[in-house]
Amino acid sequence: MSDMVELTGQSLAAALDGLEKGRFSSVELTRAHLDAVEALNPTLNAYITVTAEQALTQAAEADAVRARGEAGLLCGAPVAIKDLFCTEGVRTTAASRILSNFVPPYESTVTAQMKRDGAVSLGKTNLDEFAMGSSNMTSAFGAVQNPWRRRGDDSPLVPGGSSGGSASAVAARIALAATGTDTGGSIRQPASFCGIAGIKPTYGRCSRWGTVAFASSLDQAGPLARTVEDCAILLRSMAGFDPKDSTSVDVAVPDFRAAVGRSVKGMRIGIPAEYRAPGMPEEIERWWQQGIAWLRDAGCEIVDVSLPHTRYGLATYYIVAPAECSSNLARYDGVRFGERVEADSLDALYERSRAAGFGDEVKRRILIGTYVLSSGYYDAYYLKAQKVRSLILRDFTEAFGRVDALLTPTAPSAAFGLGEKMSDPVTMYLNDIFTVPASMAGVPGMSVPVGLDSAGLPLGLQLIGRPFDEETLFALGSALEKAAGFDHLPALRAGAVA
């Protein structure tokens, strides 16, 4: 057992180093992870599909490739893929009934690049249906459990969402790292809830091609991992220009890992006055102040800034994202792919297939999106939201004229109980209050675990950077990580007695 703990408990960086030094093979590393998945996934439900056989084949290939001296960036590292990335020949569900039998005949650009670099895929991780949610409760494949528990309380908690399966798997040590996607906070909020790191890069940094679309002007892929350095390693593989995505930006991908540990002395860090939510626990404020103190000690200059339209971010998001969702999800019509409910007329076939295939939250967002785009309401809602988005972007542009990055809390709470906050959609939406503004502005944001609340649950802080300046976030994130020394472990994890 101790061998397994050693294999699954290490960082991605350490695992790659161990593979290179021949301390263990990818087959051994992958098998240890698959054993841990088998032990823990029945409880966590972090994976929708486990591709054990394929993983072992890929691992054996990776070992052969490494033996030939041709190892790529991720060669032999077992990782998990959010079930929103199309994977050739492997069922891709978006956690929706309507795609429950969809087997893509092609591979997403992001996962193709990871394969190119030798990554071993353990399987496809659970998420909120079509990435719409902040708790992973909306999955058609069941809720995911957070591996963390409140001290002295065994009741299950949500992992956050929408990349809840990825975050839970990485925190529980049943994947070395995982891909996620973030539309309004879907990497950063679950990273914070599960005590791991995660970064949503600049919009345009990772190709959206082959990723099931939710809100195309916001969707962006990124890594979740247990260390800032591991995020840097995985992002380098995921990122890069792709002619197949018209919003992909043709800029070079830096060696993000080289920025990890880089000095942050003299950097100017903005503290936005508006990042305080009503009813936010005092502990979050306290960890925020602690984070400020750590960066000051590391030589940063702390600057008070104002992003006056922050409070309108969520309302703007809940017009723009549903509008784009209603348009993107029009393709699920029971004709070309997905579940079909037969009917006598084509319209009835559409209506019945979509009624049966989508869950409640997805239906709400399609209907809200249709409403705000409909004749007579477009100007009052959608056009207005597009104007407010302009002001939110301007807030960030002006702030970044004065500072190099911003430091805020990631989420207004720690992980909450399975099934809580479900009575009213708006209560759930408030989870994303601190993550949505950066999404609206397309700027990169990273969550780093810094400490525990009084119940023993992890809390993260968010760093927000200039467009295409993820390197500054990696430098600052690693400074925070070093100062925090976060080494707490979740109750459920590979090798721990359940």
Add this chain to the structure above:
Amino acid sequence: MSLDAATIRRIARLARLGVGEAEIERLQTELGHIIGWVEQLGELDLDGVEPIAGVGHAALRLRADEVTDGDRVEAVLSNAPGRAGPFYAVPKVVE
């Protein structure tokens, strides 16, 4: 705020989303609450503010007008819930 039942039926029809009579009342409340909440944007003076559809880091590109993909009928149809030969099959649309 509550949306009226006729509005729910109209947008459900536009979205081609079957909504049962039993669901209408719940949706009136839920969607009404969301719409009422986003109306806080009305507080802002937006005169002269340019709307944006995205952050626009990428300039739209042109490429050569040539075929780059195709001849993959079986792959394209591999997930079709209904097919007839090399075509998608749907209920009769034209009498």
